[in-house]
Amino acid sequence: MERKIKLQREADPDWARRVSERPGCEGLFSCLQCGACSGTCPLSIYMDFAPRRIIALVREGFRTEALASKTIWLCTSCYSCAVHCPRQIHITDVMYSLKREAIQAKLYPARFPIPVLAQEFYRMVRERGRNSEFWLVLRMALRSNPFVLFGMLRTGWDLMRTGRLSLRRDHIPDVKKLQVGLLPREVA
Amino acid sequence: MPPSYGYFPGCTLRGTGVAYEESMLALFETLGLPVQEVHDWNCCGATSYMSIDEGSAFLLSARNLAQAHQEGHQELLAPCAACYLVLRKTQDYMQRYPRIRQEIHEALGNGHVGALASVRVRHPLETLYVDVGVDKIRSRRVREWRGGKVACYYGCQLVRPFAEADRDHNPMRMDELLRAVGVPTVEYSLKTKCCGGALTGTIHDVGVNLNRILIREAARTGAQAIATVCPLCQYNLDAYQWEIRKQNGDLDMPILYFTQILGWALGADVRSLGFQRSISGRKTIQQWFSHAEKEVYA
Numbered sequence: 494m495e496r497k498i499k500l501q502r503e504a505d506p507d508w509a510r511r512v513s514e515r516p517g518c519e520g521l522f523s524c525l526q527c528g529a530c531s532g533t534c535p536l537s538i539y540m541d542f543a544p545r546r547i548i549a550l551v552r553e554g555f556r557t558e559a560l561a562s563k564t565i566w567l568c569t570s571c572y573s574c575a576v577h578c579p580r581q582i583h584i585t586d587v588m589y590s591l592k593r594e595a596i597q598a599k600l601y602p603a604r605f606p607i608p609v610l611a612q613e614f615y616r617m618v619r620e621r622g623r624n625s626e627f628w629l630v631l632r633m634a635l636r637s638n639p640f641v642l643f644g645m646l647r648t649g650w651d652l653m654r655t656g657r658l659s660l661r662r663d664h665i666p667d668v669k670k671l672q673v674g675l676l677p678r679e680v681a
Numbered sequence: 682m683p684p685s686y687g688y689f690p691g692c693t694l695r696g697t698g699v700a701y702e703e704s705m706l707a708l709f710e711t712l713g714l715p716v717q718e719v720h721d722w723n724c725c726g727a728t729s730y731m732s733i734d735e736g737s738a739f740l741l742s743a744r745n746l747a748q749a750h751q752e753g754h755q756e757l758l759a760p761c762a763a764c765y766l767v768l769r770k771t772q773d774y775m776q777r778y779p780r781i782r783q784e785i786h787e788a789l790g791n792g793h794v795g796a797l798a799s800v801r802v803r804h805p806l807e808t809l810y811v812d813v814g815v816d817k818i819r820s821r822r823v824r825e826w827r828g829g830k831v832a833c834y835y836g837c838q839l840v841r842p843f844a845e846a847d848r849d850h851n852p853m854r855m856d857e858l859l860r861a862v863g864v865p866t867v868e869y870s871l872k873t874k875c876c877g878g879a880l881t882g883t884i885h886d887v888g889v890n891l892n893r894i895l896i897r898e899a900a901r902t903g904a905q906a907i908a909t910v911c912p913l914c915q916y917n918l919d920a921y922q923w924e925i926r927k928q929n930g931d932l933d934m935p936i937l938y939f940t941q942i943l944g945w946a947l948g949a950d951v952r953s954l955g956f957q958r959s960i961s962g963r964k965t966i967q968q969w970f971s972h973a974e975k976e977v978y979a
Contacts, residue, residue: 516735516778535875539887567884570728571837571875572766576849583842592732606883614729618741622723626696630882644885648920652697655958659696665723675744675788680734 504554512551517586520578524548530574530584540564544574544584551587560600565591566607596681606637612681619676622665627658685715686808687754687800689722689745691764697920698761698912700955701938705760705805707953708944712813712821716758719749725764728878736784742771743785746797756801758808760940762838762911763878768802769843804839805940806910807846810854819861823948825976826863828969829905831942833859833866834895836914837875849873855908855939862946867902871895876917892917893925896934905965906935908942922961935962935969948975 513521524545531543542550542564550559559565565588574584592611595601601608613632617624634642652658665671686709694702709716722745724730726738745768749757759765775782776798786794809818833855840849847854852873856866876895880888896918899907909915919936926932941954951973956966 516774516781535877535891536887539884567880567887569837569875569878569880570731571878572841573837573873573875575842589731589735593735596733607879608732610879610883611729611732614727615733618724618726618730624692624724626692633882641885647923651920651923651960655960657697657699657958659699663692663695665721667721671723671744674790675740676737678737 499555499558501553505556506554508556509552509554512587512590515590517583518590520580520582521548521552521587523580524552524582525580527579529577529579533573533577534568535571535573536567536569540567544568544588547591548582548584548587551591557600559591560595560598561602563602563605564588565595566601566605568592593680604637606633606641609633609637615681619672619679620668621663622668622671623663625659625661625663627660628662685717685754686803687749687752687757688716688718689725689749689757689759689764689768690718691722691725691759691761693761693912693916697916700958701760701912701915701940703953703955704938704940704944704949707949708940708947709805711944711947711949714813717752717754719745719752719754719757721748725759725761725767727763727767731767736781738767739771739774739781740785740788742767743775743789743797746771746800746802747789747793750793750796750800754800756803756808758803758805760805760910761913762804762836763913765802765804765846766838766841766843772798772800772802773843804844804846804910806839806854806858809858809943810847815857815861818858818943818947821947822862823975824946824972826865826946827972828864828965830865830867830903831859831937832869832899832902832904832907833872833939834869834899834907834909834914834918835872836909836911837873839910840873855910859908859939859942862943864942864946866908867899867904869899869902869904871898876914878913878917881917881921888917889921889924892921893929896922896925896932897929900932900934904934906937906962906969908937908939910939919960933962933964935959935966937966945970 528545531537531545537543568588610633731738835852877888877891
């Protein structure tokens with residue numbers, strides 16, 4: 494049988510310290526664990542660890558648990574936690590920071606559509622300088638679960654008949670310049 | 682009032698949010714405020730790009746600010762709440778973190794970092810409230826409201842850190858503007874609760890459920906329509922009501938942009954306001970906005 498509880502010695506406090514040095518994450522260790530963030534978060538009822546617990550995991554140094562969680566991807570960056578936090582911790586920016594590290598470390602939950610959407614969005618912007626909603630959704634669906642496209646037919650038709658579905662693959666005039674001058678380094 | 686506003690459309694106002702662009706441009710034209718699109722703008726990066734790579738997310742945003750500055754715009758209108766927040770967040774981080782400032786400085790080459798910070802990123806709601814003012818909007822009203830009560834929904838990103846569009850906990854500017862043209866607005870306690878953003882496209886059930894809560898609460902307070910300030914909120918609330926109806930019977934509520942209502946009240950051509958692009962509540966929209974005759978109010 495597998496042990497369900499993690500021991501403190503398995504944590505990496507040095508990682509926690511490094512996280513707290515990233516832009517936007519400075520307030521990490523001033524958290525009171527009051528739970529205002531989890532209370533105001535519209536998605537906390539769907540999360541594996543509500544925001545308060547994510548902050549607790551991170552500052553104790555439980556890296557894998559925090560990075561592999563669905564929580565960080567369910568965060569829609571509505572910043573409700575950040576405006577309610579009595580210690581003014583930028584919780585949304587902590588979430589962003591964890592997302593980026595989860596992508597780097599390939600620790601995001603497999604076939605979970607949200608990181609797939611983020612990656613496809615990232616690639617489309619790098620390829621074309623702009624993103625086109627229709628093509629973005631199509632690419633996300635093909636990489637995560639193509640069957641969801643059937644569920645989108647009705648809404649797709651509604652958008653089409655009201656002139657809101659653009660099939661145009663938009664791009665900026667000089668994509669090369671953007672790729673060479675501004676975005677040379679690809680991270681994912 | 683500035684001579685002209687630079688305009689950053691972003692991806693959504695050229696797709697699902699096209700009625701927002703149409704109605705905003707028609708409204709600004711009616712008010713005699715010139716708006717000029719920034720040439721060669723690129724994607725703001727929204728929430729997704731930032732989730733993968735922070736450094737170049739700020740560079741993308743900075744490039745837009747540089748582009749606006751180069752074209753002589755001191756004011757940059759960003760109607761999409763996500764674009765608005767990202768542009769302002771970039772300016773904030775640029776000022777607080779020397780490393781980020783340095784990276785932007787090196788990538789854009791021409792060393793306009795100070796100039797980038799000086800471009801004022803603005804949302805049309807704030808512009809109308811501050812630059813034009815409630816009194817002037819009231820005095821320009823030419824059509825009488827015959828519709829029902831409206832819930833003003835501000836969504837999340839417009840009223841959060843980095844923003845100055847309105848207060849974060851209880852924003853009222855949209856309510857005040859709509860009331861000035863005779864539209865009764867309700868007390869809507871979920872006015873800043875998130876619509877889920879892209880969740881309707883990823884974890885669909887969760888996204889639809891957030892919107893179900895928003896619409897049902899608006900209906901409970903007596904509102905017959907919701908007014909929005911963000912293209913993603915409008916899309917989420919508008920496009921999935923057929924699914925919400927499966928559980929919540931007769932729901933069919935128009936989801937409008939505040940610029941559509943204001944544009945109509947101030948006398949813009951009804952056909953230029955994009956009402957035909959609504960998916961839900963089409964009958965109500967037909968009833969409320971079909972009379973085009975103009976009257977003058979004192």
